[in-house]
Amino acid sequence: MRTLRSDVRAISRRSVTRFASAAATPPVAPNQPPSQLLTPEEQxxxxxxxxxxxxxxxxIVACGFVRQLEVDASVGFVSFTLELTTPACPVKEMFQRQSTQFVKELPWVRDVSIKLTAQPPKPLLPESGRPGGLAKMGAKLHAHVFVSRVGIFDADVYGPSLPLMVNPEIKVLEMDPATKAIFPTEYEGVKVVSFGFAGQGSAIMRGPMVSGLIQQMLTTAAWGELDYLVVDFPPGTGDIQLTLCQTVSFSAAVIVTTPQKLAFIDVAKGIRMFAKLVVPCVAVVENMSYFEADGKRFFPFGQGSxxxxxxxxxxxxxxxxxxxPDLSAAGDGGQPLVVADPTSxxxxxxxxxxxxxxxxxxxMAGRPARQAxxxxxxxxxxxxxLPGETEFLLPPVVVRENDTSATSIDEWTGQRKRDEVPQDARPAAINPLGNYAVQISWxxxxxxxASYELLDELRRYAVPCQGPVAITLPGGLTAEAQL
Structure with missing residues (x-):
């Protein structure tokens, strides 16, 4: 599944003044204005x-989350907004609780009011060449509760599974005859679109026809304002994946696999495809990983993928x-397990x-991937x-020699191939992939x-900052660089 968001951080509505550390707040008498050494806002x-x-x-001050700070020291009242990067921030309750706790440590504070919101939605970058408006990274506050607006797009025309897994009240997609916009159906507050809800047509189509249909369904659907759009891709690395990734700007990809070694080969191809399309992968899901019986855990398909x-x-x-069994039954019965048994x-x-x-x-929304x-x-x-580390320099051939792709590693044995690396090959472009890796185009x-973890392991091959250097790699290959 994939998540779609805006590629632009929101511009702060007003700046927040940042002050030097004030760990030693001067003592003041209760219910009295604070010391003149720090203003109430600074405290x-x-x-x-x-x-x-x-x-x-x-x-959270350095992160720029604190907004609209208002202080009335005469009555001990403090109010502010915490503007988070996403409406579904998993630590928002912790932020609210700790903020209240720390501010109330000030002896003159009697009441603290905190409003939670998220950065305003922004359209996709216009220079990206991909249409925006399908989904946005924003938030709406309804009755003081965050509501995350989500849509699901089933992009598997050959085998649409969504109609079996969910049971919406309206099971057929409708189209506006004037605008030709497709109206998603809805299940448990989630907007869903699938070819299986089209009510007509055949899944026996050629690649270009399928890609055109998928593109049309995605871009003409009346999604409205969404915080997240989840796209379920079909297996493989075919036309549908390429078409969609070139149509809209995806924020991230989740890789779904099974434990077998054979699955690793296909998944590795998928990760590299997303790397070429500059879509960072952020998680791996291992389906059918194990089962438990008699107090023991068994792995029928092996481990390690x-x-x-x-x-x-x-x-x-x-x-x-x-x-x-419950997971399969829930999927087949039109009621996902998170709905049927949310406490399992x-x-x-x-x-x-x-x-x-x-x-x-x-x-990634709050801190754009930097060029590390x-x-x-x-x-x-x-x-x-790397974050928190000192800079080090690597000869290009070292990085190329330690590639982990199928070109360099035998997928079945795991042994490194001894194909000669072109000595004149040099990086033509290096682009960050999220917060975990870079893609190097040679x-x-x-x-x-190249993951940051791999590059960190290659630190032992680092060369001095100046002067000619030559190092010998495993296998006798010599790398030279003129610094």
Whole structure:
């Protein structure tokens, strides 16, 4: 499944003044104005700096979440807005609780009012060349409760499964005769569109016909304002995936696999396809991972595929789903397990997956992926500066030699192939993939996904910052660089 969002962060409605650390707030008598060393606003902001965002590792003031701060010290009243990166922020209750707790530590504060909201929706980047308006990263506050507006698009024309898995009251898509807009049907508050709800047509179509149909259904559907649009792609790396990724700007991809080694081959192809389309993968889902009986856990299809994908491509989240009768029955009965039995362990795993995706998308929305890796043609080195680490330099051939794709690694044995790496190949472009990897396009046409974890492991091959260097790689290959 895939998540779609706006590619633009919201511009703050007004700036927030940032002050130096004020850990030592001067004591004041209760119900009296604070010390003149700090204004009341400064004291409140100093207290709010104790609330740390676990994903960004910074306080909520530095993250720019605090908005519309109002203070009346004479009556001890403080109010402000916490503007989060997403309406489904998994730690918003923690932010609200800790903010109230820290601000009330000020002896003159009697009442704290906090409003939760999310950054205003923005359309997709116009220069992206892809249409916007399908879904937006925003929020609506209804009766003081966040409502996340979600749509699901079933892009598998050959085998649409959504009509079997959900049971909406209206089971046929309708079209406006004047505008030709398709009206999604709705189930449990979620807007859904699937070829299976079209009520006519045949799934026996050629690739170009299918791609055109899918594109039409996605772009002409009257989705309205959405916070998230989840797209269920068909298996493989065919025309549908390419067409949709070139039609709209996807925020992230979730890779679905099974434990077998054979599955790793196809999944690796899918990850590399998304890398070429600059769609970061943020999670791996391992279906039919295990079953439990007599107090033991059994793995009928083997183990390790999910871990290898996570390791080789630096994906941050791995979620396993067991083989349980209730899960199949819920899917076949038109009532998903999260609706039929929301307190079950399997439903909790789905919630964990959703929270992980929301968290990763929010991180990318709140902190655009920075260029941590770049190629310096003058020095002929790849510069790497990972978060919290010092910069180090790698000869290009070192990075290329340690590629983990099927071109370099035998998918069946896991052994590295000894094909000679072109000595004159150099990075033509290096682009970040989310917060976990970069895609390197080489001058000879080769495309490589290099995770930050892999690059960190290559630190032992780092070269000095200046002067000619030469190192010997495993297998006798010599890498040279003039710094």
């Amino acid at each position: 409140v902001l100093a207290k709010l700096r104790n609330v740390i965002d676990p994903d960004f590792g910074e306080d 999910g871990e290898r994908i996570q390791r080789d491509f630096g994906l941050p989240n791995l979620v396993r789903f067991p083989i349980v 362990a399997t439903a909790a795993a789905f919630m964990d997956l959703g929270a992980a995706v929301v968290r990763e998308v929010a991180k 890796v770049y190629y310096d043609p003058q020095k002929d080195v790849i510069s790497v500066q 001058s000879d046409g080769f495309n490589q996904v």
